[in-house]
Amino acid sequence: MRTERGRLTALYGSLLLLAGGGLVALVYVLLGQGLYASVSGAVSTVSPALRLGERVDVDPGRSPVPAQSMAPGEAPTPEQLRVYALTQNLTGAVTEATQHRLLIVSLIALAVFAVLSIWPAWWMAGRVLRPLAVITGTARRLSGENLDERIALDAPPGELKELADTFDAMLGRMEHLVAAQRRFAANAAHELRTPLAVQRAAAEIGLAGDPSPERVARIRERLIGVADSSEHLIESLLLLAVSQEGLESTERVDLAALAAAELADCPQQGLTVERALAPLTVTGDRTLLGHLVRNLLANAVRHNRAGGRLTLATSAEGDLTVSNTGPVIDPADVPRLLEPFRRRAERQHTAGEGAGLGLSIAASVARAHEAELTARANPAPDGGLTVRVRFPVAHSRRQGSVQPR
Template sequence: MRTPRRLALGARTVRWRFTALYGAMFLMSGAGLLVINNLVGLRGTRSSHAAPPGVVPDRPATLAAAMELNQLLQAELSQVKVAQSRQLLVGSIVALAVMAVVSVALGRIVAARVLRPLRTITAATRRISADDLHKRLAVAGPADEVKDLADTIDGLLERLEASFAAQRRFVANASHELRTPLTTMRASLDVAMAKPDPVPAQTAALADRLRAELDQVDRLLEGFLLLARAQHGASSDGTAFSLGRAVSAALDARAAGIAAKGLTVHDGTVDDRAWTRGDPTLLTRMIDNMIDNAVRHNHDGGWIRCATGAEGERALLVVETGGPLLDQGQVALLAQPFQRLSADRTGSDNGSGLGLSIVAAVAEAYGGGLELRARPEGGLRVAVSLPLTSVRAGVPA
């Protein structure tokens, strides 16, 4: 969020640098012209021997009278020179002040015209996100430095688009291909355990452990697919979705697990205005992961508080749990894939490490965000904000 602001400040700094440069150049040119004009004017004044206007020299009758007349004329000529020099200096100062203002204005205009193509490229590049890498700047014009920069950015976007597409294909293909041998392994295990001969206890225990591990791998692959879809395949369009109803459905579906751990579910604020828009499958999975995280990483006899609401233009969902004090630095990393807190802090070492990363990816895909905060009293606060919609059509999953 801060990067565009820094770029904008940088662009204004460059513009002011260009303004100062062009303004100084215009000002120096004007000052040079004024200096030349003053030098030429002073030289012309010095070379002028004409009598001042209004004085008609009379032919002197004697040498003394001629000398007196000469001194008078020189005194008056000196006064005229001083007056002309003063007027020329005042005019030069006024002209220089006007030239300074004009120079700054011209410098700013020229700087704006020089940087206009760069601002256009910057604005177009900001509008291109990971979901529309197919867009290009396509700057038209002569083959100059600006067009070369735009073509370089277009080439970079093309390589990024190919890289993102290859990543999506790899994750999807790998997940699907790995499910085939997993299904075969599970079927072979079931066939081996279904034989009529008595199965040793150790073999049965090993089979149960293998089934559990196969289920874990299957959940991991499903998490990969959901994460890839949320990061690169989610669309902002979709049906209206009620966060409050989805939370209630998720808690009801996990009532057995909540009761098994003796957890207390506190009824938080449930605001029926907390509606958003998106893919119900992804949004339901986001909420399910938040509830699963609260149930799985909770100690026996703990508590869970869920709340939904609307704040301004945002729909909010908050899930809080009690527990030991957590480190905020470690909590902030939980939105990244395969990041877990230690088992002694969470009370469990289960999970794929993708739950909250999927929550973050889904929230970001629909213009929202995930906030993870360690509660001062102990435990974790997970909050999701999404764009609020007033349309209450559609049935939430």
């Protein structure tokens, strides 16, 4: 059998045949145990030479045969012995003939049953495997253009229904990943093309004619700024790619000390800084963890408001938290802010504006360290965003209680 349907048909047919054979054997054995006694009683009842009386065991292993009532010590006559022997022979012959007939009829019925069971077994196997055919057909039709198609199997709860639902969930995740990759490629191409266009325009328009030294200096400063922005964008893309590849080497990193050093280097622009750095050590890549903290702080500063607040905290439970004040964010918009090149507002290509990779890099670094990054919008009037990175307990070490500074 080269198909699953053929194998299941053979299996179902074999099981039905075994069940029928077992039933025939059981009936044959059970009927044979009491058949001799039943036939012997029937023959003795119709025999004119014998009448019911005391039971005499005349043959070991067989049921007792009723005999004529005789006085004690009286010997049976030759005629009685002849009738008794005839009764015994007749009983044995009827019993054997009945058993033989029963066996032949049962075997014929079993053979017919086996032949007739092939079609129900084939139909049953096809019905059981029908969901698999639907799943296979859907998988063959899938491509990058129709990942929105689903199996949507209409079947009662069971293993195959669970398989189809799991396949649909996997298609949903694949569709999301493919869409994210397409957006990433399109946004990356757009982000890289824009600085080149600005540089070309500055060179062609700004230096056209007979530019003055002052104008040349402004164009030069503009070109250098665009080049710096492009370099930062490329470095961010490379960092995002490196973080997605996983960790090549790990070490014990004092995350609280690392966060304090990054906070000291971060331009705070007149913000009120609150920090509560509890001792926390995690296992990971020091460089990537530094980028994680740096990007979270830069995002909190860039999207803050004048005179706002910036909070940095670590906890002995393995949490790193960065919170800021700023514009009120719709909670529905928070998940998309973790995607590459996604911003709360459209990019204006102004000085100091990020490329929209900070939170996505932080999320990628967190995943590389098997940590969970979550973000939530702060309610009005403060607004802003709170980002928490929870490192696994196995990768963190508690060293004391919270010590606000």
